[in-house]
């Protein structure tokens with residue numbers, strides 16, 4: 001089974017991808033990780049790091065080419081989750097070309113939907129342990145640290161990430177509305193979209209998703 005995972009900001013995409021990987025052996029493929037995985041000593045690696053250090057986005061051509069190389073590998077045969085790709089229509093068209101060339105099919109597009117209020121709580125309530133990287137939330141009632149602002153695992157004081165603020169959430173929501181919702185609509189017209197209310201707790205989300213996938 002091959003899935004595309006499309007998610008509104010703070011809809012829990014990473015967690016869902018991780019669970020589907022562990023339970024069903026689907027390999028998550030994320031464009032971000034492909035970019036990070038390019039050998040920094042190669043010309044392409046240097047180019048990518050230069051673009052990112054200027055705070056710019058890597059071009060579609062580079063992202064699409066890396067995706068194509070990744071989808072050509074043998075391990076995709078046991079099923080993949082495309083995590084955060086395609087997120088704009090240009091990437092959808094590129095993926096269509098790749099699929100024809102590589103004889104690869106997408107079975108479902110899972111759309112994790114979340115309302116703005118929930119996304120906001122998840123974003124501004126998120127805390128991370130600087131030591132063991134475990135994440136918590138102090139607003140949602142889910143993954144609350146046992147002792148205020150302290151890591152359950154190692155007792156360190158918890159941190160906030162710089163971009164976990166309302167301003168940056170708004171930017172990401174607007175990008176999503178303008179660029180990614182058309183991707184969802186495109187696949188809806190093809191009858192491939194499974195829409196999941198991702199405002200619920202993760203256990204409920206997974207249950208709903210499994211029901212829809214029939215697994």
Ligand SMILES: [Zn+2]
Pocket residue numbers: 129130131132133134151152153154155156
């Ligand atoms: Zn910790």
